[in-house]
Amino acid sequence: MNKVIITAALTGAVTVPTQTPYLPYTIEQLAEDAEQCARAGAAIIHIHARNPANGAPSSDMELFGEILQAIKARTDAVICTTTGGGVGMTPSDRVRVVPMWQPELATCNMGSMNFSVHPAARRFSDSDYKFPWEKQWLLGSEDFIFPNTFASIKHFLIEMKKTNTRPEFEIYDVGHLYNLDFMVREGLVEKPIWLQFVMGVLGGIRATLYDLTHLLDTANRLFGPENYHWSVIGVGYPQQFHMCTAALMLGGHARVGLEDNIFVSRGKLGRNHELVEKIVRIAAEFDREPATPDEVRAFLNLKG
Ligand code: KMH
Numbered sequence: 001m002n003k004v005i006i007t008a009a010l011t012g013a014v015t016v017p018t019q020t021p022y023l024p025y026t027i028e029q030l031a032e033d034a035e036q037c038a039r040a041g042a043a044i045i046h047i048h049a050r051n052p053a054n055g056a057p058s059s060d061m062e063l064f065g066e067i068l069q070a071i072k073a074r075t076d077a078v079i080c081t082t083t084g085g086g087v088g089m090t091p092s093d094r095v096r097v098v099p100m101w102q103p104e105l106a107t108c109n110m111g112s113m114n115f116s117v118h119p120a121a122r123r124f125s126d127s128d129y130k131f132p133w134e135k136q137w138l139l140g141s142e143d144f145i146f147p148n149t150f151a152s153i154k155h156f157l158i159e160m161k162k163t164n165t166r167p168e169f170e171i172y173d174v175g176h177l178y179n180l181d182f183m184v185r186e187g188l189v190e191k192p193i194w195l196q197f198v199m200g201v202l203g204g205i206r207a208t209l210y211d212l213t214h215l216l217d218t219a220n221r222l223f224g225p226e227n228y229h230w231s232v233i234g235v236g237y238p239q240q241f242h243m244c245t246a247a248l249m250l251g252g253h254a255r256v257g258l259e260d261n262i263f264v265s266r267g268k269l270g271r272n273h274e275l276v277e278k279i280v281r282i283a284a285e286f287d288r289e290p291a292t293p294d295e296v297r298a299f300l301n302l303k304g
């Protein structure tokens with residue numbers, strides 16, 4: 001496929017409103033950003049739920065449903081719901097979205113790990129915070145253990161099979177590819193496999209070209225290049241654009257968005273659709289146009 005599948009990760013569970021005024025967290029803001037990103041070329045919208053009153057990450061399933069409905073009313077983009085959730089959510093909180101809302105695509109995080117995104121909390125003084133919950137949350141997200149045991153990965157995959165939800169495998173390190181290979185051998189994974197390489201989380205693999213080619217060599221050896229497709233996340237700026245550009249060159253796909261990076265250029269905060277527009281511009285230089293949602297549905301064999 002010469003087209004590029006662009007995913008927009010609108011909000012996540014780590015970025016806090018104090019870091020950027022552009023972080024969407026009300027239902028209306030999430031739907032508006034989803035529509036703008038889809039217009040700009042994103043075929044997949046990756047969703048976490050946030051409390052509309054204060055932006056705090058939420059595992060409230062009714063709220064998740066309202067967000068999904070609002071997005072579906074405004075765009076035909078494929079929705080990929082998180083099952084990674086956020087700090088403090090249990091695996092059973094996280095997986096509930098699958099049986100409840102039966103998405104086309106949902107993340108499946110492929111191993112337990114130390115997880116740290118950025119020391120953002122240290123940049124703010126107490127009076128800077130827009131909402132009181134943010135400080136503790138940021139401190140918590142500097143150093144926590146992200147639990148994804150074999151038993152819970154299996155459970156997530158079984159739940160996804162029941163609802164014909166396709167997994168997007170979040171691969172934060174080489175060992176996660178071996179964990180996935182184990183799940184393939186257990187008969188829990190259908191082809192084509194959809195990999196999302198998450199690069200630049202402290203606790204996982206670094207966001208470098210060397211590390212990306214190592215991931216690709218390993219995936220080729222384990223699964224065969226004809227059996228999987230891949231996309232990349234570079235956490236932070238400029239890693240988001242560096243790794244996505246590498247993916248454009250190497251035949252992969254790209255995820256951008258405020259979940260992973262808040263800057264559109266050095267020191268300039270960006271809106272979600274501006275991040276999408278930037279990667280679309282870079283893709284054009286490599287003769288790669290954005291895939292449409294229906295092209296993605298066919299390509300990844302989604303239920304639609
Ligand atoms: N937050 C990212 C580092 C998920 O939502 O399940 C990876 C992610 C995982 O998006």
Ligand code: ZN
Pocket residue numbers: 009012013046048082084259
């Ligand atoms: Zn996510």
